[in-house]
Amino acid sequence: MCGDTLCSIRMENTMKTTFISAALLAVCATFAQAESHAMDMPMAHEVVLGDLTVSDAFTRATLPNAPVAGGFLNVMNNGTVDDRLISAITAISKDTQIHEMAMDGDVMKMRELPGGLPVPAGQTVTLAPGGYHLMFMGLNGPLLEGETITVRLMFEVAGEVDVQLPVGASNQRMIGHGEMKMGDMPAASE
Numbered sequence: 722m723c724g725d726t727l728c729s730i731r732m733e734n735t736m737k738t739t740f741i742s743a744a745l746l747a748v749c750a751t752f753a754q755a756e757s758h759a760m761d762m763p764m765a766h767e768v769v770l771g772d773l774t775v776s777d778a779f780t781r782a783t784l785p786n787a788p789v790a791g792g793f794l795n796v797m798n799n800g801t802v803d804d805r806l807i808s809a810i811t812a813i814s815k816d817t818q819i820h821e822m823a824m825d826g827d828v829m830k831m832r833e834l835p836g837g838l839p840v841p842a843g844q845t846v847t848l849a850p851g852g853y854h855l856m857f858m859g860l861n862g863p864l865l866e867g868e869t870i871t872v873r874l875m876f877e878v879a880g881e882v883d884v885q886l887p888v889g890a891s892n893q894r895m896i897g898h899g900e901m902k903m904g905d906m907p908a909a910s911e
């Protein structure tokens with residue numbers, strides 16, 4: 722857990738003295754504790770799965786009887802093989818779909834991507850409010866700001882990975898940022 726470079730160097734240099742090593746291990750343990758404490762807070766983090774890096778995942782708080790919620794994240798494909806997000810599943814809802822926003826006449830509507838969402842080699846695909854998103858259909862209960870939900874993503878090539886989505890404010894637009902302006906798309910429409 723002690724990923725700190727300075728810490729690693731110190732560890733190497735002090736292997737000759739078990740007493741000092743033990744002291745430094747204690748320091749490392751303290752760092753590790755600080756890190757794990759920080760993970761309790763809603764914050765950006767990354768999950769690596771093969772050539773894919775999933776980052777900046779979040780969802781948004783819902784009203785008590787809201788039937789649906791959206792899930793948002795980035796998927797970077799660092800490899801040379803195209804991949805595809807084929808499905809997602811979570812305990813918070815009865816069904817999870819992969820949606821896109823598209824114009825239907827002059828009305829913006831969302832619809833399911835039955836074939837999943839391509840993640841081309843060398844590219845980053847963004848799921849964000851107003852664009853591609855995960856749609857949690859049939860919520861088992863409200864999502865409360867400050868909580869974290871777990872969503873399992875299934876990719877055609879890379880396989881499966883569990884991603885933590887901190888629950889942000891009902892109008893959060895992206896991770897680490899807050900508010901959208903009044904009159905923007907309400908959360909209930911996504």
Ligand SMILES: [Cu+2]
Nearest residue numbers: 820831856911
């Ligand atoms: Cu949707």
